[in-house]
């Protein structure tokens with residue numbers, strides 16, 4: 075955004091004080107300093123975990139921001155994004171959660187001041203959103219099976235950070251694989267019965283850990299990808315890890331990728347399901363459709 079636009083703009087900061095690393099440093103004085111230097115007006119709403127959506131909507135009416143910057147993890151970003159779908163209010167992100175998937179994909183630094191500067195300088199561009207089962211809005215990715223089970227364990231046991239994720243991944247893998255069967259319907263392809271360890275429905279390229287699950291993913295192409303990890307022999311894990319970090323997963327054996335603007339996955343038995351880090355009840359059906367250019371996101 076050019077400086078003269080920032081000078082006139084109103085920015086609402088939605089801060090989750092309880093997210094991953096908590097509120098670090100003296101955020102208030104940093105915001106005051108930047109607003110004086112750059113001349114923007116700002117308001118702060120600190121989330122409580124109760125009725126936050128309603129409160130943010132009240133700020134929209136009374137403060138009429140041009141930009142909302144979500145300071146927190148994927149949950150906070152998702153809560154704000156949901157409110158902004160279809161509006162031209164810009165969404166910015168300062169990552170401060172235990173999972174910051176979208177921020178990672180946008181290359182936003184974890185340091186508060188550096189992330190704030192980036193949000194004040196970068197342009198906003200349209201980003202697609204995936205609507206799942208008619209009510210869940212996904213900016214980053216959702217999945218069925220292995221990763222959803224790990225995210226669930228992670229939350230239940232109060233694990234933190236990459237080490238915590240690694241511990242839960244190890245536990246899941248050492249308990250043996252639990253593949254599941256499903257039917258997949260994607261327009262232009264015949265309905266197919268398949269078996270998988272995990273099915274990922276991705277808007278973005280990478281998990282917040284940096285693992286590239288969707289090498290061909292773009293946030294603004296009007297499509298999402300369905301990445302199916304089929305049952306594999308145990309010794310293939312090392313090849314997967316190599317592929318995850320070199321961006322070659324889509325070329326691997328045991329992987330099937332669909333690119334789609336809508337899809338329907340019917341599970342033969344209910345499976346764990348998560349969307350942008352939020353663990354949802356086990357499901358037997360996932361219907362996904364893209365909402366193209368749904369949001370203006372800074373740094374996209």
Ligand SMILES: Nc1ncnc2c1ncn2[C@@H]1O[C@H](COP(=O)(O)OP(=O)(O)OP(=O)(O)O)[C@@H](O)[C@H]1O
Pocket residue numbers: 090091092093094095121122123124146147148149150151170171172173174351
């Ligand atoms: N003040 C608060 N106290 C407790 N919980 C809160 C508060 N504000 C928001 N929350 C909850 O925080 C969750 C979102 O957290 P977010 O994803 O931003 O950070 P996180 O550290 O990654 O969290 P998590 O690991 O639980 O996903 C939501 O469930 C929301 O209800």
